[in-house]
Each structure stands twice: as structure tokens, then as C-alpha cells.
Amino acid sequence: MAKVTLYRKIADTIREKIRDNEYKVGEALPTEAQLGAEFSASRVTIRQALKLLIENEELESIQGSGTYVKENKVNYDIYKQSTFNEKWAHLNVTPHSKVLVFEIVPASLSMAEHLNIDESDQIFHVKRVQSP
Structure with missing residues (x-):
């Protein structure tokens, strides 16, 4: 099992703060310097944590403005998922x-x-493409 790095721990803590509504959607996070002081971490480590959250589309970085909490967008009902085959079965298509x-x-x-x-x-x- 991989060792959990400091930047991942920081990213998890930021996630918790978003979940607990301490950091709200559309609101700017503290600066890298402030986060560094809060977590007793270097700016490089803070940037890695923020990069991870940006890659996961949990945060958005706007150059010259700051890093913001993104809205969690769910475009489907997870309770009504079906396979690709099931979606086409009613049309008798393979x-x-x-x-x-x-x-x-x-x-x-x-x-x-x-x-x-x-x-x-x-x-x-x-990477694959599915088609009827």
C-alpha cells in the first residue's frame, strides 16, 4: 500500500472543509502562503495539493485572482445507471x-x-469508443 504524502493529506483536509461548508462553492480559498502557514507546509507542497484538487475538478484556479471551490456537477442519476448494451437492447442493436x-x-x-x-x-x- 502506498504511503500517503503530505500534499494528499492537505488535499483531503481541504475536501473536508469544502464538505463541511467551511469553504463554500464559488468562494476563494486562502492564499498559498496562508495555506502553507496553516498546514506548516512549503508552497510547493501546497501547490501539489491544489493541483490535485484542480485535476479532480474540485477547485478552479483563475490566474491573478485565486483558487475557487467549484460546484459539484452531477449530470446523471446514479441510481438509474445502465450499461451501454442495456441502453441499446430495446432497439435490437448489437x-x-x-x-x-x-x-x-x-x-x-x-x-x-x-x-x-x-x-x-x-x-x-x-481509450475506447462504443457505438451501436
Whole structure:
């Protein structure tokens, strides 16, 4: 199991503050210097934590203005999910997949966090298109 880095701990704490409504949607976070003082961390570490949250689309950085909490957008009902095949079954169509990309790449900050692995670990990157 990968060791949890300081920037991930900071990112988790910022998430908790967003969840607890301490940082509100559309509101600017404290500056990097303020966050650094709060967490006793370097600006580099704070930037890594913010980068992770920006990659996950939890925060938005506006150059010259600051870093803001983004609205959590859910475009589907998770309780009514169905497979691609189920969506086309009523039309008597057999869908198929075409693999466009299949490669081994280093994990990004957000993927490493989601998979609970180190950033230096390699992962499979698969991109495919499904069509009826």
C-alpha cells in the first residue's frame, strides 16, 4: 500500500472543509502562503495539493485572482445507471467497442490518488469508443 504524502493529506483536509461548508462553492480559498502557514507546509507542497484538487475538478484556479471551490456537477442519476448494451437492447442493436489507445503511462496526481498508488507507478491507459 502506498504511503500517503503530505500534499494528499492537505488535499483531503481541504475536501473536508469544502464538505463541511467551511469553504463554500464559488468562494476563494486562502492564499498559498496562508495555506502553507496553516498546514506548516512549503508552497510547493501546497501547490501539489491544489493541483490535485484542480485535476479532480474540485477547485478552479483563475490566474491573478485565486483558487475557487467549484460546484459539484452531477449530470446523471446514479441510481438509474445502465450499461451501454442495456441502453441499446430495446432497439435490437448489437453495440461494439473499438480500442483507440492502449498504453502504459505514469500515473497522474489524480489517478495515483484514486488508485491509492505512487505517482511513479505505471498504469494502463485505455481509450475506447462504443457505438451501436
